[in-house]
Amino acid sequence: MKQAIGDFLVITKRQLLQMIRIPEVLIFATIQPAMFVLLFRYVFGGAINSGVSGGYVQLLMPGIFVQTVAFTLAATAVGLTADMQKGLIDRFRSLPIARSAVVIGRTVGDTLQNIVTLVVMGLVGFAVGWRPSSGPVKIFLAFLFLLAFGYSMSWIGILIGLSVREERVAQSLVFLTVFPLTFLSNAFAPTTGMPKILQYFAEWNPVSTMVAACRELFGTKNIFGATATSWPSQHPVAMSLIYMVLLVVVFAPISVRKYVKVSAK
């Protein structure tokens, strides 16, 4: 067990080293969400009547945070596919290390990168008027929550990364799954404008419960549509926790088993 932890720390360290060796990747990974903050704040901000004190940016920031951490799984999937193509996964599998070390190391490494991204986004948000009002403890909790969500989502990335042969395929697959999830949600606009049936989907969507949970933790009032009385809307924090546990419980064992059996050819 002690050895297994050592193994996964070595793999995590590898990813942090990558961050240092090619800082461009992290810089671009940070610029993109920062750009999203600015675009949504100034393009949609005027058009959407948020009805929230402090303006649209209060609703927007939790949405962008969640979208960004959800997309962590893109880095996870693409990185893993690249490792497979290069034969690095084969080499890892020929080493006397814990079978779960490589995949756990990657999910943790990607989560650590998220810390940097979230800090930068928070600062940009603050600069354009985002003012969380719930106090330091809850704000800190909200960020922890975001990291945990990113972590649990990255297990889907592991499975995608181990299942495809080409980086570009991994990339497309991630966009096809995560993009609809983040837009069929309350992240950027209240669900009240959607057709009824989409409202139901949108409010049970884990991205929505996460966004709602973060708004609650940041001290912003949530706006719900048809499903205002539903359990996920009433208890977004609890529902999000359930989703995270489910994601890890379902995807982690499948991914580890896949890793053990995977072969490059």
Added chain:
Amino acid sequence: MKSIIAQGLVKTYRNGEVRALDGLDLDVEEGTVLGLLGPNGSGKTTTVRVLATLLTPDEGSASVGGVDVLKHPDQVRNMIGLSGQYAALDETLTGWDNLTMFGRLYHLSASATKARATELLEKFSLTEAARRPIKTYSGGMRRRLDLAASLIIKPKVLFLDEPTTGLDPRGRQEMWQVIDELVKGGVTLLLTTQYLEEADQLADSIAVIDAGKVIARGTSDELKNQVGGERLEITVDASHLTRAVELVKQVAGVEPIVDTGLRRISAPVNNGSNSLVQVLRLLDEAKIHPLDIGLKRPSLDDVFISLTGHVAEIEAEVFTGKKKRK
């Protein structure tokens, strides 16, 4: 003692349509080098993957260093080194980062890892490049670092899967030197290659593999003898070709093979040097000066063609072509 044993390995893909391994048997004596020689798709890599615990065969058994590969893969992983067809390294990290990472994953202590990484970088002439990212390395440097990574624990058994494929002649020469030194250190090595000359240079014995089976086994000399004895080869001016053919026929006692384009005459001979002297004297009397004359033993190319019925690889032919012409 046998360091590597494989018995009746079978591995099929696509519901049995493709038989990558078709009852492969193999053994390697401790401290020796076996060259597994075969064309692309013959099952070389699949064999290595099974022995290195990466792939479970459908049938058969295998042991490495006396340990059953299928029952105790973790014990096997603790004593093998594997260097694959492509340099399996983290390209964004430096050579040093890569070596220390693998050292730690083999559970060496931090200080032992550093000492070993320093030693290996020195040995493979990579000390200067140690702090540069791998992506700035040449093909030859990548392969050497890849090999270094597989030697971190001083493995008892080493698998090298086509270690020089894709390298330029210089890179290939450097790699050969490195492998040669390694072998002197007493490691048991299974080397796959599609270059016939490579097997000839590096391996103590050679197993020729085709369609997932070993079809011949022996030292390079034994395999060559299996194909036939020496041949006399002469190249002359076009104007003397007809006359020279007659003379060669006189000595060899059989109809020689003539390549008109290359103006080359070749015929099998029994007592090589004697025949050579005889032909030279006859040519001299006829006032014909050969442009090139020599006795040629069959190359592994010839062995390969006669065993499998097809040429190994076009690339391999070009590559060995240089050396034959001496």
